[in-house]
Amino acid sequence: MLCPNGAIFFALFKFGLFLTRKQNENPMTAPTETKTRPTYYEELRERGYSRRDFMKFCTVMAAYLGLEASGAAQISKALMTTPRLPVIWLHFQECTCCSESFIRSSHPMVADIILDKISLDYSETLMAASGHAAEAVMQKTMKDHYGEYVLCVEGSVSDYGDGEFCCIGGKSSRDILKEAAAGAKAIIGWGSCACNGCVQAAKPNPTHATPIHKLVRGKPIIKVPGCPPIGEVMAGTLIHIITFGTLPELDRVGRPKAFYSKRVHDSCYRRPYYDAGLFVESFDDENSKKGYCLYKVGCKGPMTYNSCGVIKWNNGTSYPIQSGHGCFGCTEENYWDNGPIYKQMASFPGFGIESNADKIGMIAAGAAVAGVAVHALATNVQKMGLIKKAIQEGKDAEQELKNPLSKS
Amino acid sequence: MKGRTLRRVFVWELPVRIFHWLNALAIVVLCVTGYLIGNPPALMSSVEASNRYLFGIIRFLHLAAAYIFIFNFAFRIYWGFVGNKYAQWKNFIPTSRTYFKEIWKVFRIDILLKPRTEHLSVGHNALAGFMYFFIFLASAFMVLTGFGLFAGMSTWWLPKLFAWVPSLFGDSEFSVRNWHHSVMWLFVVFTIIHVYLVMYHDYVEGRGELSSMGGGWKFIEEEVFEADQHAEQEAEKVKTRA
Numbered sequence A: 001m002l003c004p005n006g007a008i009f010f011a012l013f014k015f016g017l018f019l020t021r022k023q024n025e026n027p028m029t030a031p032t033e034t035k036t037r038p039t040y041y042e043e044l045r046e047r048g049y050s051r052r053d054f055m056k057f058c059t060v061m062a063a064y065l066g067l068e069a070s071g072a073a074q075i076s077k078a079l080m081t082t083p084r085l086p087v088i089w090l091h092f093q094e095c096t097c098c099s100e101s102f103i104r105s106s107h108p109m110v111a112d113i114i115l116d117k118i119s120l121d122y123s124e125t126l127m128a129a130s131g132h133a134a135e136a137v138m139q140k141t142m143k144d145h146y147g148e149y150v151l152c153v154e155g156s157v158s159d160y161g162d163g164e165f166c167c168i169g170g171k172s173s174r175d176i177l178k179e180a181a182a183g184a185k186a187i188i189g190w191g192s193c194a195c196n197g198c199v200q201a202a203k204p205n206p207t208h209a210t211p212i213h214k215l216v217r218g219k220p221i222i223k224v225p226g227c228p229p230i231g232e233v234m235a236g237t238l239i240h241i242i243t244f245g246t247l248p249e250l251d252r253v254g255r256p257k258a259f260y261s262k263r264v265h266d267s268c269y270r271r272p273y274y275d276a277g278l279f280v281e282s283f284d285d286e287n288s289k290k291g292y293c294l295y296k297v298g299c300k301g302p303m304t305y306n307s308c309g310v311i312k313w314n315n316g317t318s319y320p321i322q323s324g325h326g327c328f329g330c331t332e333e334n335y336w337d338n339g340p341i342y343k344q345m346a347s348f349p350g351f352g353i354e355s356n357a358d359k360i361g362m363i364a365a366g367a368a369v370a371g372v373a374v375h376a377l378a379t380n381v382q383k384m385g386l387i388k389k390a391i392q393e394g395k396d397a398e399q400e401l402k403n404p405l406s407k408s
Numbered sequence B: 001m002k003g004r005t006l007r008r009v010f011v012w013e014l015p016v017r018i019f020h021w022l023n024a025l026a027i028v029v030l031c032v033t034g035y036l037i038g039n040p041p042a043l044m045s046s047v048e049a050s051n052r053y054l055f056g057i058i059r060f061l062h063l064a065a066a067y068i069f070i071f072n073f074a075f076r077i078y079w080g081f082v083g084n085k086y087a088q089w090k091n092f093i094p095t096s097r098t099y100f101k102e103i104w105k106v107f108r109i110d111i112l113l114k115p116r117t118e119h120l121s122v123g124h125n126a127l128a129g130f131m132y133f134f135i136f137l138a139s140a141f142m143v144l145t146g147f148g149l150f151a152g153m154s155t156w157w158l159p160k161l162f163a164w165v166p167s168l169f170g171d172s173e174f175s176v177r178n179w180h181h182s183v184m185w186l187f188v189v190f191t192i193i194h195v196y197l198v199m200y201h202d203y204v205e206g207r208g209e210l211s212s213m214g215g216g217w218k219f220i221e222e223e224v225f226e227a228d229q230h231a232e233q234e235a236e237k238v239k240t241r242a
Helices: A040-046 A051-065 A069-082 A096-101 A108-116 A130-144 A173-182 A189-195 A231-244 A273-276 A287-290 A358-384 A384-402 B012-037 B053-083 B096-110 B126-153 B166-167 B173-205 B209-215 B222-241
Strands: A089-092 A122-125 A150-154 A186-190 A220-223 B006-010 B218-219
Touching: A040 A051, A040 A069, A040 A108, A040 A231, A051 A069, A051 A231, A069 A231, A089 A130, A089 A173, A089 B096, A096 A189, A130 A173, A150 A173, A150 A189, A186 A189, A186 A231, A189 A220, A220 A231, A273 B053, A358 A384, A358 B012, A358 B173, A384 B166, A384 B173, B006 B222, B012 B053, B012 B173, B012 B209, B053 B126, B126 B166, B126 B173, B166 B173, B173 B209, B209 B218, B218 B222
Parallel strands: A089 A122, A089 A150, A150 A186, A186 A220
Antiparallel strands: B006 B218
């Protein structure tokens, strides 16, 4: 479905990953039309999950969301009583790493409950249908669940010309987004592409890749940035909506506070090395082997809000800093245009690539010292008369003190 | 030749002097520690991190100096309304045409060194006052961006009030940080010129400019002092008539 969009910036390769596995109950045939949709719990039991597995999942989710002890019960109650949420999942200019991250999140049920059971009514990557049939399903979901479905968007939208850089089924990504957003209860932007434009939006941004919050107005938008976002964070955000029926508490930029309120720097296990002033100077030095702080080789952790240091990746195995590489700052606005990756300071606009604020500042300070020196010399020349007069005045006074009577 | 008749005038009150030196100290500490935070020195050490806290101390000094700088700054604004005439806010913000005329005059005499009779003022001259106004604005900018960066990790309500600051910079803490770092150099350049000009006045005019920030006294020519008093009385008259 994505490959035919010849003009899309990055070739997206879709694997029939889930298709074989889900032949019998792919989301297309999920009973979206009946009013009595099954609950998540019912569908999970049908698939062979035990109640014990289910409760474990609820507990894990409650922990990730930072809920109190009763949170697990709230989640399990919601999943047992709420009919599943209709979801439309759109892909635009992206690499599908967000979907990959999602289906590989640590708890197996996360992928199952969300992708198989959340009623993914339309997802270009994961549904079996293609062509007109797929488009028809999307139209039907939009009509049947108008005002109820959650729209998930993965990828940025090309806001250039008629939107010809990213078309799916003959429609531009911009038109598809606006059409789908009209009936959405809420919109979730998955990943940096949808939230800050990511690499497509980096200068000079030839396709005018635009994050969704700049195109959709008047709808609640949850940003779940990251390149990709952590799978558990994605699952947690959806579980919150299902459990509480409300949007999670968002930060200033629009990210769920449960996952984006702490800086990577403040939850970093290498933080003691930062506080001690022990830094990796280059990637092949002794300090690097010792696992010192990566601040001087460009780690963006001090300005980046995410839970990489807490939840980590791949079943909590590791995260970029633990693997010896600084944080990229992928969850932040203007990602890719926030200065060099392996340096702490951005180059100063208009002064060339190697010019950071300190170099310019040192030149300015040097110029001030030189200017002051020249001014001091010029003062002695220009005001010579005045200064001589003052010195003479002083000498006269000295004479008067020595010889008070000579005054008269 | 006959010497000038000088009058001893109490120009800088004690709170102004305390402000000045606290401010100077805070700026030096802030610039040095701020520079180090942006460019940490390379240390090769085999000491365990648990036995060192160098960077923590540098950051602590930066934050402590910042609080001193902020409250000192706030106090100076207050003193601009209750202090003596040399400390009044009108010395810094131009409110009349004569202020701009004086700026131009001082610029021609002191900076371009045009051979004219010296412009002798009692407190700040207009150009200096106007420059201090700009450095006040730069200070406000540093307070704003500094708190904006600190809001994310602070637990106190005061820095948290500034959590909106990054939205002025395209929601990017990266650019807040770069601006905060760049404007530091404005203070460095200011300090160089400021210290030089104090020495210039002390040297050319010989009225105790350098020591005035110590004891508060300046030595003012009798006729300059009288002209200053006269101008003030005239201004008072205009005000009461209006």
